[in-house]
Amino acid sequence: MNTALFISLAVVLAMTPFILKFVKHRSLYPFMPYEYNFRRRRVTFAKVLKLLKERNVKIIVETGTSRKGLEGAKSDGAATIVFGKWAKENGAVMHSVDISEDSVNGSKNEVQKQGLQDVVTVHLDDSLNYLKNFEGQIDFLYLDSYDYSKTDLDIQRKSQEHHLQEFKIIEDRLHTNTIVLIDDCGLPGGGKGKTVIAYMRKKGWEIIINKYQVLLLHKDSL
Ligand SMILES: C[S@@+](CC[C@H](N)C(=O)[O-])C[C@H]1O[C@@H](n2cnc3c(N)ncnc32)[C@H](O)[C@@H]1O
Numbered sequence: 001m002n003t004a005l006f007i008s009l010a011v012v013l014a015m016t017p018f019i020l021k022f023v024k025h026r027s028l029y030p031f032m033p034y035e036y037n038f039r040r041r042r043v044t045f046a047k048v049l050k051l052l053k054e055r056n057v058k059i060i061v062e063t064g065t066s067r068k069g070l071e072g073a074k075s076d077g078a079a080t081i082v083f084g085k086w087a088k089e090n091g092a093v094m095h096s097v098d099i100s101e102d103s104v105n106g107s108k109n110e111v112q113k114q115g116l117q118d119v120v121t122v123h124l125d126d127s128l129n130y131l132k133n134f135e136g137q138i139d140f141l142y143l144d145s146y147d148y149s150k151t152d153l154d155i156q157r158k159s160q161e162h163h164l165q166e167f168k169i170i171e172d173r174l175h176t177n178t179i180v181l182i183d184d185c186g187l188p189g190g191g192k193g194k195t196v197i198a199y200m201r202k203k204g205w206e207i208i209i210n211k212y213q214v215l216l217l218h219k220d221s222l
Contacts (some may be wrong), residue, residue, distance in 0.1 A: 036073040040186070040212035042097040045082060046211055047179055048140070051217075052086055055177050057139040058086055063127035063166055064145035064183075067103035069110030077183060078141055082105050097122035097123040097130040098145070112138060128162070131169045138173050144183035148192050160195040167196045171203070176220040180205065186212040 020070035023127070026042035027034045029048060040047055048185075049106055066072055066080035075158070080096045087094045098104050104124045111120045123130055127145045146162035163182065180200070185191035193214045209215040 004130060006084065022154050028082065032073075032085070036070060036078070038077070038082075039074050041077050041079075041098065041183070043207050043211055044125075044181060044213040044215050045077075047215060048083075049181060052083075052091065052092075052140060055092075055139065055221075056209070057179070058092045059136060059138050060140045060142070061091060061116075061131075061138045062094065062096040062144065063098075063131070064141040064143075065096040065098040065103050065107035065122050066110060066136055067100070067106040069106060069113070069114060077144065078110075079144065079183075080122070081110055081114055081116070083084075083140070083142070084111060084116040085114065087114055087119045092119065092139075093176065094108050094118065094120045095123060095134075097125050097127050099124075126168060134170065134173060136173065137175055138178060139175075140179045141167075141170065141174065142181045143196070144181070144191065146192070147186050148187060150188050153189065156189040159192050160190070163192045164199055166198040167200065174177055174218075176218045178218065180216045182214045182216075184212070185210075185214045192206060 025035060025037050028038055028041050028042060028045060031041060060083050062079055066076060066078045068076055070078050070081050072078050084094045096107060101124060104122050107122045111117055111122060143163050143166055146159040148159045182193035183194035197214055204219045205216040206219050208217050
């Protein structure tokens with residue numbers, strides 16, 4: 001092997017980890033800074049960002065808040081900040097509810113840091129109780145509360161039941177143009193969405209994207 005070829009091969013090999021990292025990086029740039037990698041949620045977040053505009057969304061509700069702020073883009077999703085930013089730029093408001101004081105504090109810090117406090121309200125409450133008392137209609141509902149487990153069947157069942165209950169409590173506040181996104185679905189046992197999605201499909205909701213997250217729209221809006 002001649003020297004030039006050897007050096008070229010060595011350079012390519014040395015670069016491979018960086019190339020792979022670049023290829024796997026799923027940013028929402030230019031909407032969010034390039035450095036944040038939304039990984040398996042990028043495809044659904046990008047579609048929702050389009051739909052929010054098309055459907056002139058004004059009220060966003062999220063269960064389970066961005067406890068890790070933007071640093072959690074890769075692991076948790078950082079939805080409070082992503083959709084809160086969209087709300088700020090588009091005259092909408094967002095409510096995010098969480099049962100944990102630590103999660104609420106983490107989320108509130110990032111909301112403040114990003115200057116979203118005028119449009120994003122983070123509530124400390126059980127999502128079921130919060131939704132029961134919610135007044136008005138919801139244009140975009142994001143279900144991402146009760147943490148799921150890849151291995152513990154009891155937690156899986158409880159998480160699935162909790163997300164079903166959230167939807168049942170709030171479904172009267174949704175309209176045919178409402179966007180519904182459910183997180184952590186592409187997991188062993190069907191993820192957070194398994195039971196609620198089965199229920200929703202019987203009620204006329206259609207799956208638009210079925211990946212790590214599941215995005216649903218009502219058939220009457222399609
Ligand atoms: C995966 S995190 C949410 C991540 C967030 N949606 C994001 O995009 O960054 C799940 C959160 O749900 C909260 N949670 C668990 N059970 C809940 C309940 N019954 N009501 C409200 N929040 C709950 C947890 O405290 C945790 O902060």
